Amino acid sequence: MKPPLWQSIGFYILVGVIVLQALFPFYYAILTSLEDGQALFEVNYLPRALNLANYQAMLSGGVFGKQILNSVFVATVVVILSLFLAVTAAYALSRIRFRGRGLLLLTVLSVSMFPQIAVLSGLFEVIRYFGLFNSLWSLVFSYMIFTLPFTVWVLTTFMRNLPIEIEEAAIMDGASSFTIIRRVFLPLMWPAMVTTGLLAFIHAWNEFLFALTFLSTDSQRTVPVAIALISGRSEFEIPWGNIMAASVIVTLPLVALVLVFQRKIVSGLTAGAVKG
Amino acid sequence: MSKTVQKSRLSRSRTRSAWLFLAPMLLTLAIVAAWPLGRTIWFSFTDASLDLMGEARFVGFRNYLEYVAWGDGEGQYYGLLADARWWRSVWNTILFAVVSVSFETVFGLIIALVLNQQFRGRGLVRAAVLIPWAIPTIVSAKMWAWMLHDQFGIINDMLQTIGLIAEPIAWTASPDTAMVAVLxxxxxKTTPFMALLILAGLQMVPGDIYEAAKLDGVPPWRVFRKITLPLIMPAVLVAVVFRALDALRVFDIVYVLTPNTDATRTMSVFARENLFDYDKFAYGSAASTLLFLVIALITITFIMATRMDLEGKRS
Structure with a gap:
């Protein structure tokens, strides 16, 4: 029962359109980033030049390199910290029966629905109070608001589905809860931790509103804000080539992550929602 | 007897360690979420300014609505609820949320149906579809700002080549098209997310249903309408609510793609402008509080309506 020819041709055209629309803007950004001077202002559909001047301009100044390191630092620390806090919390929420557990989980989950703007003014005060304004720690700290609820939720669901037998023996032997987490659960949790860690990393890498508000000097900024603030002397001198080069540089690691960890990312994204 | 005593001591010690394990996470969330939210709401009832937050005085509902009498029997309403710019941004936000989520659902459904088929290179197509989602919002806004450029943009070039438009359009600058550009x-950028959630729903539909329909000779469109769609409806609904909540707080795209225009200013953008650009900290806090209330109401309704399975009893 093979479908008729026109149907499979139609199907592959549809697939082609889907792939083309998904990739074209990124392709065009790469193409633009390789053009310089006048070439920039002629619309090309296929690459004509291979000019690395824009990349040199972005990377030689030093500030953009520092900004990339800022982003790497913030995203990495956010991942480590939220995984650590979430694993212990998820253990308590999934393996120990106590009163108020459901309500607690509901509260944690509801935090992920908070609009960032709703906490912005209060958080601004807290960050000034702790003396963290214009410090990268202000971002590490504030990003917990969106990484923690999600990480706790996914890890809790994952842990809940592990069979009870695996910890019974350890409890009988009198192992402490912390030992149980470290010796029994951590080795089993890697898949879920890689998934949530990846999503937390991508989220922290891309965040804009907090980074725009809590950092004030160029050398402290993370890359999304840096790119948003690249400007020329006037509206007509916006350095599009530089902007596209910077965009390609910060997006390439993410594209690589998506290609390598495609399955993990998909399962993490859907775990957050479908399980509801 | 002695066994139950022992058991309850064990369970009590486990309960204690549960709270011990939860404490760091709960404390963090209290400092980054609960307390700031409370302060935002408090600021909205004060005359706080950016530099004098500590000395904020309670002023009641003045930031929301206040009637100022001019003394001759006439007067005027002031405050957020009487601010035409605020209502314009409420309208922009709702328009943005409804239109973007509708299109994303339709396109997401189409892509999910395609990805649910068996064909060569499916893994690669799925990875390609994910890429717009992974690109930082700011970067996508800049990429599109360049493609939508009025003089040198490739979109105008394409549309002119196929003869759809005669003159280049200033997509992001003109008030008529700014919202279209943002949408x-x-x-x-967000259709991939929708597609993946719907795809997860599609993959839970048992394959033998399709087999049976095929044997009975049911045409594909009817299979979709009568079998697939009802079965994936719960997944689609969850995805729509998630996206709608996300769309209502939209900030990045609007802020970067079309700065400073009434045509696209959303509630989040309005709030931030007042908080940090116009030095109307209390007024901006009032706007933030209202946005929070709207989203909280929708969330609570959603949780009640779906009776979410939090204790894990059903699984």
Whole structure:
């Protein structure tokens, strides 16, 4: 029962359109980033030049390199910290029966629905109070608001589905809860931790509103804000080539992550929602 | 007897360690979420300014609505609820949320149906579809700002080549098309998320249903209408609510793609402008509080309506 020819041709055209629309803007950004001077202002559909001047301009100044390191630092620390806090919390929420557990989980989950703007003014005060304004720690700290609820939720669901037998023996032997987490659960949790860690990393890498508000000097900024603030002397001198080069540089690691960890990312994204 | 005593001591010690394990996470969330939210709401009832937060005085509902009498029997309403710019941004936000989520659902459904088929290179197509989602919002906004450029943009070039438009359009600068531009970028960027959620729903539909329908000779469109769609409806609904909540707080795309225009200013953008650009900290806090209330109401309704399975009893 093979479908008729026109149907499979139609199907592959549809697939082609889907792939083309998904990739074209990124392709065009790469193409633009390789053009310089006048070439920039002629619309090309296929690459004509291979000019690395824009990349040199972005990377030689030093500030953009520092900004990339800022982003790497913030995203990495956010991942480590939220995984650590979430694993212990998820253990308590999934393996120990106590009163108020459901309500607690509901509260944690509801935090992920908070609009960032709703906490912005209060958080601004807290960050000034702790003396963290214009410090990268202000971002590490504030990003917990969106990484923690999600990480706790996914890890809790994952842990809940592990069979009870695996910890019974350890409890009988009198192992402490912390030992149980470290010796029994951590080795089993890697898949879920890689998934949530990846999503937390991508989220922290891309965040804009907090980074725009809590950092004030160029050398402290993370890359999304840096790119948003690249400007020329006037509206007509916006350095599009530089902007596209910077965009390609910060997006390439993410594209690589998506290609390598495609399955993990998909399962993490859907775990957050479908399980509801 | 002695066994139950022992058991309850064990369970009590486990309960204690549960709270011990939860404490760091709960404390963090209290400092980054609960307390700031409370302060935002408090600021909205004060005359706080950016530099004098500590000395904020309670002023009641003045930031929300206040009637100032001019003394001759006439007067005027002031405050957020009487601010035409605020209502314009409420309208923009709702328009943005409804249109973007509708298009994303339709496109997401189409892509999910395609990805649910068996064909060569499916893994690669799925990875390609994910890429717009992974690109930082700011970067997508900039990429599209360049493609939508009025003089050198490739979109105008394409549309002129195929003869759809005669003159180049100033997509992001003109008030008539600014919202269209924002919607275009958001739909492009977020459809993958929708597609993946719907795809997860599609993959839970047992394959033998399709087999049976095929044997009975049911045409594909009817299979979709009568079997597939009802079965994936719960997944689609969850995805729609998630996206709608996300769309209502939209900030990045609007802020970067079309700064400073009444045509696209959303509630989040309005709030931030007042908080940090116009030095109307209390007024901005009032706007933030209202946005929070709207989203909280929708969330609570959603949780009640679906009776979410939090204790894990059903699984």
């Amino acid at each position: 275009m970028v958001d739909i492009w």
